[in-house]
Amino acid sequence: MSTEGNSIQRFFSDSEGKKWLLNFVLIALPIILFFVSFMIGRYPLSPFEVVTTIIAKFIPSIHVSATAATIVWDIRLPRIMAAVLVGAALAVAGAAFQGTFKNPLVSPDILGVSSGAGFGAAIAILLLGIPLITQISAFAWGLIAVSITYFVARSIRNSEILVMVLSGMAIASFFTALISLCKYTADPYSKLPQIVYWLMGSLASVTNAQVLMVSIPIIVGISILLILRWRLNVLAMGDEESKSLGVETNKLRFIIIVCCTLITAAAVSISGIIGWVGLIIPHISRMLVGPDHKRLLPATICLGATFLLLMDNISRTVLSIEVPIGILTAIIGAPFFLYLLRRGYNQWT
Amino acid sequence: MICILGSNGCGKTTLMKCMNRLHELKDGAVYINGENIKTMDQRTVARNIGYIPQGHVSTFAFSVFDVVLMGRTPHLDYLDSPGKEDKLITEEALKKFGIYHLKNKPYTSLSGGEQQLVFFARVIAQQPQILLLDEPTSHLDFGNQLKTLNIISKLSQEGIAIVMTSHYPDHAFISANKVALMKDQGFLGIDTPNNIITTENMERVYGIHVKIMEISPNRKICVPIEIIK
Numbered sequence: 001m002s003t004e005g006n007s008i009q010r011f012f013s014d015s016e017g018k019k020w021l022l023n024f025v026l027i028a029l030p031i032i033l034f035f036v037s038f039m040i041g042r043y044p045l046s047p048f049e050v051v052t053t054i055i056a057k058f059i060p061s062i063h064v065s066a067t068a069a070t071i072v073w074d075i076r077l078p079r080i081m082a083a084v085l086v087g088a089a090l091a092v093a094g095a096a097f098q099g100t101f102k103n104p105l106v107s108p109d110i111l112g113v114s115s116g117a118g119f120g121a122a123i124a125i126l127l128l129g130i131p132l133i134t135q136i137s138a139f140a141w142g143l144i145a146v147s148i149t150y151f152v153a154r155s156i157r158n159s160e161i162l163v164m165v166l167s168g169m170a171i172a173s174f175f176t177a178l179i180s181l182c183k184y185t186a187d188p189y190s191k192l193p194q195i196v197y198w199l200m201g202s203l204a205s206v207t208n209a210q211v212l213m214v215s216i217p218i219i220v221g222i223s224i225l226l227i228l229r230w231r232l233n234v235l236a237m238g239d240e241e242s243k244s245l246g247v248e249t250n251k252l253r254f255i256i257i258v259c260c261t262l263i264t265a266a267a268v269s270i271s272g273i274i275g276w277v278g279l280i281i282p283h284i285s286r287m288l289v290g291p292d293h294k295r296l297l298p299a300t301i302c303l304g305a306t307f308l309l310l311m312d313n314i315s316r317t318v319l320s321i322e323v324p325i326g327i328l329t330a331i332i333g334a335p336f337f338l339y340l341l342r343r344g345y346n347q348w349t
Numbered sequence: 350m351i352c353i354l355g356s357n358g359c360g361k362t363t364l365m366k367c368m369n370r371l372h373e374l375k376d377g378a379v380y381i382n383g384e385n386i387k388t389m390d391q392r393t394v395a396r397n398i399g400y401i402p403q404g405h406v407s408t409f410a411f412s413v414f415d416v417v418l419m420g421r422t423p424h425l426d427y428l429d430s431p432g433k434e435d436k437l438i439t440e441e442a443l444k445k446f447g448i449y450h451l452k453n454k455p456y457t458s459l460s461g462g463e464q465q466l467v468f469f470a471r472v473i474a475q476q477p478q479i480l481l482l483d484e485p486t487s488h489l490d491f492g493n494q495l496k497t498l499n500i501i502s503k504l505s506q507e508g509i510a511i512v513m514t515s516h517y518p519d520h521a522f523i524s525a526n527k528v529a530l531m532k533d534q535g536f537l538g539i540d541t542p543n544n545i546i547t548t549e550n551m552e553r554v555y556g557i558h559v560k561i562m563e564i565s566p567n568r569k570i571c572v573p574i575e576i577i578k
Contacts, residue, residue, distance in 0.1 A: 102408045230430040234419050236409050240402055243371055245475070246395030246423030290455075291409035294430065 022288065026298070030084065030305040037080045037313055043071055074208070081215075082206040082270055083312040083325075084305040087277060089218045089267035091304025093260040094278030095285065095296055096225050099236040100256045101161050104286075108264040108278040111168035111257065115175035116145020117268040122182035122195045129194070135210060135269045142265030145175055150257060161239070201272035201326025203312050214266040221263035222301065228256065229293040236291070274326045276333045277304055284340060307333075350505040351539075352521040353514045354546075355531030356555055361514040362403065364531075365481050368512070369400045381479070395423035399477035401468045403484045410455035413467050417442055417452075420474030435474075442470040446500070462493040469500060480504065482513035486520060498524045518546045518559075518571035530554060546571060 038050040045053075045068060053072045056062040093108035101110070109115065120141025124134040146168075153160075153167040179199070186192040225232070231252055234242045239249045264278075285299040308325070311332065315323045353361050366372045368379050370386050379386045381397050389397075399420075420442070421435035431439075443449040446466045451459065456467050465485065472480060485501065486494040502524045505511045515521060521528045521542045528545045530537040532554050538545055551559040551571065558574040 099409070104408065227428050230422070230425070231427075233411065233415065234422050237411075237416075237419065238406065238408075240366075240371055241400075241405070242422075243391060244369055244395060244398075244400035244402070245419055246392035248391045286409070291411050292415050 026288075026302040030302050030309065033306055033309050033313075034080060034084065037083075037309055038072055038076050040313060040317055041071070041076065042317075043067070045071065078206045078208045078211050079203050079312065079316075080309065081208075081211045082203045083309040085211065085215055085218055086203070086267040086271045086274065087281075087304040087306070087308025088222070088301040089263045089304070090274065090278040091281035091285075091300040091307070092222055092225060092297055093263045093267075095282035095293070095300040096232060096256055096260050097278075098282055099232045099291075099293060100253055100260075101165060102236055102238055103161070103165070104283065105279075106165070107275075108260060109172065109273075109275075110165055111149045111261070112145035112171035112175060113142040113261050113264045114268055114273050114275075115172040115179065117142035117265055118199055118273055119145075119175045119178045119182070121198050121269075121272070122179050122186075125194050125198065126182050126186055126191055129191070131205070132210075134198070135213075139214075139265045139269040141175075142268060143261060145171055146257065146261040146265075150254075197324065198272045199326075200324035201274040201329075202315075202322070202324045203271055204316070204322055206270050210270050214270050217262040217266040221259040221266075222297075224259045225256065225263075226297055228252070229297055232256070232293040232297075233291075236293075272324075272326060274308070274329055276329045277308060280333050280337045281307055283337070287340065350501065350511040350513075350525050351527045351529055352525035352542075353512065353529045353531060354516075354518060354521060354554065355514075359531045359554075360534040361531060362483055365400075365483050365512070365514060369398050369481055370394050371400075392423045395475065395477075397477055398479045398481060399472035399475045400481045401472055401483065401485060403487060405464070405468070407457045410457045412453055413448060413456045413459070414439060414443070414452040416456045416467055417470045417474050420471040423475060438476075439470075439474050442474040445473060446470045461488050462490065462496070465489060465493070465497060473504075477509070479510045479512070482511065484514050484516065486515065486517070494520070495523070518551065521546060522569050522571070543569065552577060 035047075035050065039045050039047060049064070049068050050072060052062060053064045053068045056064045056069070057073070090108055094106070097106045097108055097110060098104050117138040120137040120139070121134050123141075124130075124137035128134075149164070149168045149171045152171070153164040156167070157163045179195075183192060183195055186195055231242075231247055234245055234247050235249060235252055235256075237245075242249050242252075268274075281300050281304045282296070285296055285303050289295040289299045308329070311328045312325050314332075315325045315328050353364070355361050363372065367374055370379070370391070374387070381389075386394050386398075418431050418435060418439045421431045421438065424435070425431060440449065440452075443452055446469055448463065448466050448470060451463065451467075456464060459467065465488075482501065486497050489497060498520055501511060501513065505524075505526075513525075525542055527539055528542045529539045530545055530550055537550065537553065546561065546569070548559055548561055551557070551561075555573075556577050558577060560572045560574050561569055562572065563569050
């Protein structure tokens with residue numbers, strides 16, 4: 001039992017050829033799913049219709065139906081892009097946090113970003129109810145919550161990992177209480193359902209403009225993490241060892257926390273709280289490609305995007321009503337993860 | 350090659366971490382070739398001083414190759430990843446310690462003795478002038494202890510200055526040129542093993558009666574006898 005999980009990884013790493021095959025599959029998955037996602041939905045489109053509609057945007061002489069154009073460009077594109085971005089963002093932030101905190105049980109919201117963002121959204125819905133303001137408020141409060149955690153932890157003890165994580169848990173529960181307070185005072189007929197719906201997580205009402213806005217912090221954050229991939233490896237060996245290997249651990253951890261927080265807050269600000277992706281995807285990726293962040297980070301990006309896109313496709317097609325995606329990720333993700341754990345528990349945890 | 354001996358809690362590990370700037374000094378200074386390490390950045394310190402800590406707690410199953418490759422980190426620019434030359438140096442280090450065949454295995458699956466070799470290979474890939482070893486023999490079996498001491502002696506013959514801590518006076522007899530004896534956060538003295546490891550000094554440091562015997566012309570051993578009442 002204990003070596004089986006290893007065998008998954010060993011199967012893919014015992015020859016260069018298989019390594020490339022795995023890389024190819026990891027990259028191909030989200031791309032294929034990306035195009036398939038345009039076809040499925042309440043108004044199915046054929047592959048031909050999708051392709052011509054996309055091409056028609058750039059070559060105006062090709063004629064396509066206005067309905068297809070609206071569906072592809074205004075309804076499905078923002079949603080698909082949001083799923084890809086949010087999935088990749090949460091997964092890569094989770095992987096980076098697990099390495100930084102040297103703990104495979106950590107998820108991106110460990111320092112309070114989701115609870116902070118949740119509060120930001122709740123208070124904005126309560127006071128104003130303008131979608132753009134809600135998004136900005138969620139983003140800002142996510143950053144504020146993590147800043148509080150960081151500086152409280154630093155003032156207690158020079159950014160020791162355990163103190164940092166415990167402070168994060170305290171700040172998170174503080175903001176969760178504030179969310180409850182918002183719900184308690186909210187008008188149960190108009191405001192409360194909005195807040196609850198936001199907190200459950202959904203990509204249903206995302207617009208192209210929103211996607212464009214959050215893509216900037218997400219892409220910048222992910223790029224910096226990718227550049228720091230080697231140092232992330234060293235940091236995952238523990239503070240003392242990485243210091244003795246010449247890494248300025250406090251500075252590096254600060255940069256990584258800033259990147260992950262930007263990424264997560266941006267993602268959460270359009271999707272609401274989607275749990276589980278940031279925990280499960282890094283684990284599955286580690287099973288496949290091992291813990292080296294040079295391969296792990298790109299793998300989490302591909303798998304995170306694929307997973308959330310798949311979940312969102314299910315959420316908008318399987319039932320006649322939309323199932324909030326935050327519910328689906330846990331309902332499908334949790335048993336799937338337990339299944340993997342049973343098949344291949346090994347040293348990576 | 351200096352061996353630091355002293356009882357538990359006398360400050361051996363703390364001293365070692367100060368030499369490596371893992372702890373900031375409140376008072377005093379550490380110099381490498383006349384330069385205060387306080388004025389160096391962490392990378393420069395790491396290019397000069399290699400360190401193998403006492404206990405390693407593993408979390409992620411990195412491959413042996415990657416762990417040794419991490420030794421190249423202080424030679425990289427801040428945003429760089431290891432290149433071809435770093436990988437060559439890593440392979441050399443792996444071969445040197447006879448663990449090349451393990452390079453694709455997760456280091457967490459190795460035995461304690463093999464893991465110790467991985468850390469030695471890493472610190473050699475780091476190419477330091479000075480090597481700090483915090484109780485390098487403490488988790489090893491009887492045979493691996495001597496093998497480790499042999500490796501240490503060889504490295505010191507290759508021109509690397511080595512400072513190690515130990516709980517065994519015997520280990521100082523085997524490998525050290527000099528012994529620093531510590532008691533209550535201070536030094537009792539620094540001298541050759543033969544001069545400083547005496548029954549009298551051992552009684553003062555450890556609070557036990559010992560017997561020191563010569564078992565062959567160049568080899569002494571120190572055996573604990575009883576607790577001083």
